[in-house]
Amino acid sequence: MAHILVVEDEQAINDLITMNLKLVGHTYAKAYSGSEVADMLEKERADLVLLDVMLPGLDGFGVMEQIAPLRIPVILITARGALSDRIRGFELGADDYIIKPFEILELLARINVVLRRNEQAASAFVCDGVEIRFTERQVWVEQLLVDLTAREFELLEVLIRNRNIALSREKLLELAWGYDYAGDTRTVDVHIRQLRKKTGLGRTDQNRVQAGLPAGSSGLAMRFWHKILLAVLVLFIAALDVSVVMVLKKSWQLNMASERKRAASEQLLITNSIYENLESNRFRGMSLNPELLVNVTQSYGQHYRKQGIELELRENGRLLYPIEDGGSPGQEETRSAQEEHIMTLAMPLPAPYQHLELAYNRDISGLYAQQQELNRFFVMINWIVGPTLVVLLYLLIRHLTKPLKLLSETTKTIAEGDYSNRVELNSRDEFGELAVNFNRMASVIEQRITDLAGMAEDKQRMVDNLAHELRTPLTSMQGFAELLTTANIDQEDQVKAGHYILSETVRLKNLAFKLLDLSVLRHQPLVLAEVDVASLFDIVAQTEQQRVTDNGLLLEMDSSIPAVWGDADLLAALLVNLIENAIPVSRPGQTICVLAYQQDGEGVLEVQDSGSGMTEEQSRRAFEPFYRADPSRSRAYGHAGLGLSLCRQIAEAHQARIELLSAPGEGTRIRLFLSSAL
Structure with a gap:
């Protein structure tokens, strides 16, 4: 049986997979983040890696790039089912790609297929009368043993393992010589020539090389000039x-x-x-x-x-x-x-x-x-003036049509996707005017494309995140339910499976309620009234005090204004969400502060913590639905990544501004600017 490394940050799914691997006789090792995979594989080689994509620290794609030289088969198991993600996974060398939720029996069957396939592939490779036996590190050409150096065999193995893939000299050096090789990259050429000489592989047949024009082209197309x-x-x-x-x-x-x-x-x-x-x-x-x-x-x-x-x-x-x-x-x-x-x-x-x-x-x-002399002179002048005129016209027309060439080259680069390119033409004639209008059009197109790309990215990210939020708990619930009904497991594992099913059910319920709250806020207008700040703080404290205390934190509240204009229930929900976001990033003994004060004629509600803080990029995306600053999207605290998005919706419903100030290691301050009821 095989030794399999399971890399999954969701403990429920990690346990589900490893329990089933154990049942069928495989041994396993667990990892919960991408950064620990390479170290684990250096200490103990695995026959197969089951790898999630959305991991803390280093994501699954980054892990694949890091462990590529080890040539270990990988099955990606993720909720990211977009075509671009699947293509990227296979391009990085994944042997299979499984989208959550999945059938556990199907997973086990796919594991067996990948293990069998890689075991056969690792034993030998045959091509054009050449047999490479990887286990014995031997190369046979027409039934004759070829003498290769150790480096030549390693290079040949790298080329065969990555056949049909274009590898640069630097990549070949990295895979065959190692990361720290400091020699000349041309040494690869020498070794490949030796391999071709000894094995006969890689020789080109000149009769197969055919130069031709694109289909439908006669080769006589005339340019404008x-x-x-x-x-x-x-x-x-x-x-x-x-x-x-x-x-x-x-x-x-x-x-x-x-x-x-x-x-x-x-x-x-x-x-x-x-x-x-x-x-x-x-x-x-x-x-x-x-x-x-x-x-x-x-x-x-x-x-x-x-x-x-x-x-x-x-x-x-x-x-x-x-x-x-x-x-x-x-x-x-x-x-x-x-x-x-x-x-x-x-x-x-x-x-x-x-x-x-x-x-x-x-x-x-x-x-x-x-008269005949004049005719002869005219013919001679024609022979002299004709070629001279051709040269002068060529230079003149090339100069006059140079702006068209610049426009053509620029449109070509824009058509290839580089919308930042512009026509550099300093002219006050019609071409100059055309260049100015073209650049203006290109700028508008670039901005529109950028906006559309951003919108598409946001939309795709939200869809992916929502799919992940739904697929992950469904995978756990389905897997543990199958485990309970089909496998003979002990009492302890039964309790653990029931606990996971219950926790994932609660998580789906909370997600549904959050989505419902967002939908209501988008379509239901608010009736604003005067909200007493002291009463508001009391409600929030009653809701969150126990949770704050259970995490070893302190909750302080201070108000210098009596009231603000708004909806009491929504403002309480906003403060609760902000406190719940501050709890997981704060260390025991730290304080979460809830403040109310006046600034520039506005009433301000503020929640601040002294936790890990966020980078500029994380702060910019913090209010996106389902976004988490933690790349792993860890659910250790049961959040769905909708809290700050709900807070933004509450702020928009109040026609108020919400502001996030944060820096790594310095904590986070989130302020809501409302009308003060003075």
């Missing part, structure tokens, strides 16, 4: 190209118009000159024959040919000048290509020579060459 850069670049280059093409076209049109104007002017000049020459020859009596016409035209043709101008003279459509000489096919092709860059103007000579037509052919290939 990518879109801006691409759009601006396309629009700018398109606008630039269209503008330059239009400018080049207009320049070509202007140049051609200028050339035509110049050609027309020169043609007119040549035509008039030929006309005057012909007229001069006619007045001299020379006959107008083709030879004369050719000679006159040739004199001008030779002169203007040097300027790239060719003249043609036709008579009634027949070419007179220049005289056609045939020419080779190659010359014809050259002449044809040149004619593409020739500007031709034709006009008849004035009367009486209108049958003669002078054609003016000007070579404008230079103008075409100039």
